[in-house]
Amino acid sequence: MTGITVRSVQALKPGETIWDAGHREAVRGFGVRRQRGHPTYVVKYRVFGRQRFFTIGPHGSPWTPTNARKEAKRLLGLVADGKDPADERAQAWLRATDTLSKIADEYLKHAKQKQRPRTYSEIERYLTSVWKPLHSVSVFHIRRRHIAARLTEIATDRGPVTAARARAALSAMFNWAIREGLDIPANPVVGTNRQAEPKSRDRVLTDVELAEIWSACRDDEYGRMTKLLILTAQRRDEVGSMRWLEIDPENKSWIIPGSRTKNHRDHILPLADAALALIEASPHHRDFVFGDGPRRRGDRQRGFSGWSKSKAALDARIIEARRKVIEDAKPLPDWRLHDLRRTAATVMADRLGVLPHIVEAILNHVSGHRAGVAGVYNRARYEAEMREALKRWSEHVSALVA
Structure with a gap:
């Protein structure tokens, strides 16, 4: 039997193989064999002196004698170029699985x-x-x-x-x-249009707005955390993930480890009496000062979550209080928790006479003379000034809400 045609393929019996020959379009090494099920097109070739078989596919759509013969030519062309079709297929499979x-x-x-x-x-x-x-x-x-x-x-x-x-x-x-070594020609994100992000916020709350926020806070975890954000001028996640082992009640200070600060530097923050009282009001039986605690046996305890829901509830109480005074009062204009930090820094510097480098020390900003070895020395030297500044700020907030 010579040549691979539809008729010869259909006539194959189990265990038989036909190699392409006997006509002008014949491709040496191209064959079809039937083992148990449907006939399958194959190509045999040699790589480094070893004979190998490569399965093209079973007879039927899309593989007909004509299409399979063309694929055999392509595969043998790869062999002629020093490539192994089996390796190519393995690499293609790996690429397909790298989703x-x-x-x-x-x-x-x-x-x-x-x-x-x-x-x-x-x-x-x-x-x-x-x-x-x-x-x-x-x-x-x-x-x-x-x-x-x-x-x-x-x-x-x-x-x-x-x-x-x-x-x-x-x-x-x-x-x-x-x-990591993935053979991707280039980063496909490069060259796409970059969406314009909004400019940095510069929202500073007025005295009235700050008092409204404070007064709308309940005596619960979120309320105490919001007041702490006001009194300490620290970041939301730093307060939300506060641990008892970070609090030094004897020296009235909070040591935030570098693993939780934006600049990866330990931050020693003096605490005003009002701030320390808010912390002490939380349960002492867990690691985190604020947080959900383990919900089921074996769950890992975590810091506070549910910021968005709690903020929405706070905004609802603010507008409710406003409408008790003015029936058609509008909500507090767009504000975020981070605005409390900016407001504290601005008021301390502009109205309470706190020097800029002391404000930077409170915010744990590192710049100029606070970097390097000098930063460690200055941080210790400024502790008294930071404590006085935060005491003055706490008294200012107390006067606003009184």
Whole structure:
């Protein structure tokens, strides 16, 4: 039997093989064999002196004698160029399994060791949730047009800020993957339009607004944390993840470890009496000063969560109080918890006479003479000035709400 035709393939019996021959289009090494089931097209070749067989596919759509013969020519061309079709297929399979979901998971393991908890949680949200529509696509097949189209969707559905930060997270992941050795030609995020993020906020609350916020705080965890944010001028997550072992009641101070600060430097913050009283009002039987605690046996305790829900409830109480005075009063204009930190710093510097470098020390900003070895010395030297400044600020807030 010579030549591979539809009729000869259909006539194959189990255990028989036909090699292409006997006609002008015959391809040496191209064959079809039938073992138990359907006939299967194969190609045999030699690599480094060893004979190998490569399965093209079973007879039927899309593999006909004509199509299989063309594929055999292509594969033998690879062999002539020194490539092994079997290796090519293995690499193609690996590329197909390297989906965005898989690579994102690997990158997040790396990022978790490098990033602060809040930064990591944001990156995780962008990669696992915002980019989910592309999760099943191989990173080798993701193109700039895929990313650009998805960024447009994100900007429309979730806003330009989310789109800009999701873009940054994905770009960082691709850069990491390339450095890890994935043979991606280039970062496909590069060249896509960058969404414009809003300018840095400069909102400083008025005395009346600050008093409204304080008065609307309940005697619960969120209320005490919000008041602490006002009195200490520290960051939300630093207060929300405060631990009892960080509090030194004897010296009336709070030692925030570098693992939880933005600049990765330990921060020793003096506490005014009012601030210390807010902390002491929390239960002492757990590690965290504020937080949900373990919900089930074996759960890991964590700091406070539920910021958004609690903030919305606080805003509702503020507008309720306003409408008791003015029936059609409007909500407190756009404000965020971080504005409390900016307000404290501004009032201390502009109205309470606190020197700029003392304000910087309270905020744990590192610049100029506070960097390096001098920073450690100055931090200790400024403790008395910081304590006096925060005492003055606490008295100012007390006078506002009185």
